Amino acid sequence: MTGYIVRRTLQMVPTVGGVILITFVLFNVVGGSPAAMTLGKHVSPQLLEEFDEQRGFNKPLIWGWWAVTRAHPDAFFPEDPGLWRDHLADVGRGAEDAGYLAVGPGELRIPLAFSLRPGTRYRWIMEFGHPPRSRIGLIMRNAVPQGVSSAEPGSTGQLVRLAVRGRKTVVDFTVTGKDPSFVLRIEGRESLRSIRLRRRMPHPWDSQLFFYLRQLCPVIFLRERDESGRGGVRLKWKGIDLGYSYSTNQRVSRMLLDGLVPSLTLTIPIFIGGLICGVLAALLCAYFRDTMLDRLFVVLSVALMSINYLVWIVGGQYLLGYRLGWFPVWGYESWSYLLLPVIIGILRGLGADIRFYRTVMLDEMYRDYVRTAEAKGVSRPGILFRHVLKNAMIPIITTTVIAIPFLYTGSLLLESFFGIPGLGYMGVNAINSSDVDVVRALVLIGSVMYVLANLLTDVCYALVDPRVRLR
Amino acid sequence: MSMREKDIREANMSLWRDAWRRLKARRSAAACLLVVGAYALLALYGEGVYWYYYLRDETPPYNRVNLEAQYLPPSVFRAPFRMPAGAASPEGWRMHLVRLRFGLRNLLRHPLGTDGLGRDVLQRTIQGARIAFQVGIVTSLIAIPIGLVLGLIAGYFGGRVDDVIVWLYSTFASIPGLLFILAVAMVVGRGLTGVYLGIGLTTWVGLCRLIRGEVIKHRGRPYVEAARALGFGHVRIMFRHILPNVFHIVLVTFTLRFPAAVNTEVIMSFLGIGVQGEPSWGIMISNARLRLWHGIWWELAAATVAIFGIVLAFNLLGDALRDALDPRLRTGRT
Numbered sequence: 001m002t003g004y005i006v007r008r009t010l011q012m013v014p015t016v017g018g019v020i021l022i023t024f025v026l027f028n029v030v031g032g033s034p035a036a037m038t039l040g041k042h043v044s045p046q047l048l049e050e051f052d053e054q055r056g057f058n059k060p061l062i063w064g065w066w067a068v069t070r071a072h073p074d075a076f077f078p079e080d081p082g083l084w085r086d087h088l089a090d091v092g093r094g095a096e097d098a099g100y101l102a103v104g105p106g107e108l109r110i111p112l113a114f115s116l117r118p119g120t121r122y123r124w125i126m127e128f129g130h131p132p133r134s135r136i137g138l139i140m141r142n143a144v145p146q147g148v149s150s151a152e153p154g155s156t157g158q159l160v161r162l163a164v165r166g167r168k169t170v171v172d173f174t175v176t177g178k179d180p181s182f183v184l185r186i187e188g189r190e191s192l193r194s195i196r197l198r199r200r201m202p203h204p205w206d207s208q209l210f211f212y213l214r215q216l217c218p219v220i221f222l223r224e225r226d227e228s229g230r231g232g233v234r235l236k237w238k239g240i241d242l243g244y245s246y247s248t249n250q251r252v253s254r255m256l257l258d259g260l261v262p263s264l265t266l267t268i269p270i271f272i273g274g275l276i277c278g279v280l281a282a283l284l285c286a287y288f289r290d291t292m293l294d295r296l297f298v299v300l301s302v303a304l305m306s307i308n309y310l311v312w313i314v315g316g317q318y319l320l321g322y323r324l325g326w327f328p329v330w331g332y333e334s335w336s337y338l339l340l341p342v343i344i345g346i347l348r349g350l351g352a353d354i355r356f357y358r359t360v361m362l363d364e365m366y367r368d369y370v371r372t373a374e375a376k377g378v379s380r381p382g383i384l385f386r387h388v389l390k391n392a393m394i395p396i397i398t399t400t401v402i403a404i405p406f407l408y409t410g411s412l413l414l415e416s417f418f419g420i421p422g423l424g425y426m427g428v429n430a431i432n433s434s435d436v437d438v439v440r441a442l443v444l445i446g447s448v449m450y451v452l453a454n455l456l457t458d459v460c461y462a463l464v465d466p467r468v469r470l471r
Numbered sequence: 472m473s474m475r476e477k478d479i480r481e482a483n484m485s486l487w488r489d490a491w492r493r494l495k496a497r498r499s500a501a502a503c504l505l506v507v508g509a510y511a512l513l514a515l516y517g518e519g520v521y522w523y524y525y526l527r528d529e530t531p532p533y534n535r536v537n538l539e540a541q542y543l544p545p546s547v548f549r550a551p552f553r554m555p556a557g558a559a560s561p562e563g564w565r566m567h568l569v570r571l572r573f574g575l576r577n578l579l580r581h582p583l584g585t586d587g588l589g590r591d592v593l594q595r596t597i598q599g600a601r602i603a604f605q606v607g608i609v610t611s612l613i614a615i616p617i618g619l620v621l622g623l624i625a626g627y628f629g630g631r632v633d634d635v636i637v638w639l640y641s642t643f644a645s646i647p648g649l650l651f652i653l654a655v656a657m658v659v660g661r662g663l664t665g666v667y668l669g670i671g672l673t674t675w676v677g678l679c680r681l682i683r684g685e686v687i688k689h690r691g692r693p694y695v696e697a698a699r700a701l702g703f704g705h706v707r708i709m710f711r712h713i714l715p716n717v718f719h720i721v722l723v724t725f726t727l728r729f730p731a732a733v734n735t736e737v738i739m740s741f742l743g744i745g746v747q748g749e750p751s752w753g754i755m756i757s758n759a760r761l762r763l764w765h766g767i768w769w770e771l772a773a774a775t776v777a778i779f780g781i782v783l784a785f786n787l788l789g790d791a792l793r794d795a796l797d798p799r800l801r802t803g804r805t
Contacts, residue, residue, distance in 0.1 A: 310756050432742070
């Protein structure tokens with residue numbers, strides 16, 4: 001049995017890893033930095049960069065030495081001039097120089113959105129429209145070029161002669177002081193196709209993926225060295241970091257804990273009430289099978305299934321809450337506020353439940369043991385409650401246990417329409433305000449709970465049925 | 472015709488002909504098919520209206536604001552039908568009849584009333600059908616090929632390939648459904664594209680699982696072995712030989728997925744991350760929700776009834792199809 005549990009637990013690992021991978025692909029690869037979405041369009045690039053820095057969005061995706069920086073977004077003159085918008089008049093439109101920025105002879109200051117970080121290595125990558133025929137230099141202030149031999153001190157900074165290979169030139173430099181500036185000195189008339197700035201990462205694995213994994217990893221590895229030089233690795237517990245919500249300025253883990261209780265107070269009654277109502281109705285169906293009542297229940301369940309969730313909520317709020325005034329419509333102050341959402345939640349799920357439970361019960365009704373019990377003279381209710389119900393509960397419990405993890409997200413719609421400050425309400429708000437960290441945390445935790453519930457079901461099954469263990 | 476003859480005829484029938492016969496025999500299923508067809512025609516009409524006004528670069532009638540006709544109730548509840556107060560006298564009756572005769576033309580306008588901006592509810596409901604069909608079809612076109620191909624490959628090849636695909640779908644299955652759809656839509660961006668991708672990329676799992684299970688059963692069948700012995704390639708065996716034998720699952724899944732997609736679209740549009748600027752049923756409900764408090768019920772009612780009709784028809788049709796196509800999947804024994 002222990003072996004089975006261990007094996008089954010190990011099977012969880014790839015699934016959880018897959019979920020982490022999917023959230024990474026969804027939010028980092030497809031989504032990209034949500035900075036502009038969350039902060040709004042008219043925010044300084046520096047704030048956006050700080051946002052990215054905090055969440056690791058300014059790192060390479062998976063592996064790489066060079067990262068993009070918002071200090072100088074890639075200027076590709078045929079399409080997007082980036083910060084070079086003032087120079088748009090010089091972008092050629094002829095056949096020869098279409099989309100190229102005409103430069104020189106003279107000096108041209110490279111625009112930067114904000115100051116580069118001192119002590120960091122950067123790289124300019126410039127591409128010309130045609131192989132340049134004249135000498136091209138870059139005057140740097142507060143920055144030291146790297147690997148360039150012919151640097152000469154000038155009055156406004158160091159002049160670096162750029163070595164152009166074909167159409168491209170690359171120059172690396174380290175920022176030494178505050179507010180470095182860069183001026184292009186071009187002796188002839190040339191055309192620029194693109195200018196890009198890259199920031200060098202301290203480590204190529206310092207990427208978004210590993211930033212994310214490090215956030216999720218609950219321990220950190222500290223490498224310690226004593227005086228004798230012997231090293232050791234110490235584990236330190238730091239907890240799982242689920243990020244930081246921008247819209248509420250709170251840690252996501254804090255928000256999850258706060259929202260859990262209201263969610264559970266809503267979903268647990270719905271869960272239990274729905275189970276009881278569904279099983280009772282299915283028992284009625286099984287007892288009165290092939291009569292008008294059974295058929296009525298079947299029709300009713302299909303009809304219940306076909307009503308949209310929204311209609312349940314809006315209609316329930318209007319009729320029971322507003323028109324009849326039986327329940328409060330909005331808020332989370334006492335238990336009476338929960339009554340209406342619970343009723344709506346139960347009603348909504350009832351259709352599908354009745355149908356499924358009824359099928360299960362009727363399947364059982366035709367088994368041999370039922371015939372034996374009948375022959376033995378057990379009364380019909382006796383058969384139903386003592387024999388059929390027990391056997392039918394196995395598939396019913398399995399499907400309901402699988403639904404348990406979804407209890408924690410609460411009900412996205414119910415909570416936001418009844419103003420219950422649970423996780424579902426939080427989720428809808430986060431989606432509306434593009435709060436990536438919150439949504440990601442909800443998806444992640446929901447999936448992990450699902451996997452755990454699956455494990456629980458399987459272990460319970462194995463406890464009951466020895467055949468499962470041997471497979 | 473003797474019983475035996477009938478048996479022989481049934482045995483000679485192909486699966487699809489047999490299924491069609493069973494479907495027709497069930498009167499409720501035939502009615503559902505009619506309802507679905509009617510909705511499809513309405514959706515097509517809506518599509519035509521949309522393109523007509525789009526190409527002429529005019530505001531379509533369902534978006535035309537007419538502040539003089541705000542909150543007009545459905546015509547049955549409008550003046551000529553409804554007796555004015557104190558009209559119970561014979562004179563009043565005659566006046567009423569006269570007004571009824573002259574008012575009929577007026578009644579044909581806005582038969583289901585108008586909303587707060589004087590836009591015709593009937594036209595908007597038809598446009599909602601158009602959006603619903605678009606969503607149902609496009610999401611199926613995304614989800615079904617993914618589920619089908621992955622399921623076929625997993626079931627046919629087994630081994631490592633199977634492990635990877637099972638891992639992929641169990642990972643997708645473990646993410647909470649609606650939240651995942653909303654997250655995808657949030658990342659992709661508001662609008663119909665978000666709805667398509669959100670629903671399409673998350674709902675292929677069920678189909679994939681069913682197809683895989685079924686293909687595993689077929690893999691060892693003699694006809695597959697015969698095809699292999701004849702030297703046919705894997706792709707040909709999968710798509711020409713096995714696929715037709717498991718295709719009924721696709722059909723059943725489609726009919727059961729369609730209403731789910733419609734419902735999800737309604738919820739997404741309601742939450743404001745669905746359709747933008749077009750009248751979808753979700754947007755109608757969202758608009759009508761607050762007006763309901765002032766007694767303006769018809770907009771909500773139109774959208775509700777429309778959703779209910781199509782979802783009910785598809786649900787019943789899906790059950791009937793399942794019963795007709797796959798005897799083992801039959802719901803209940805009645």
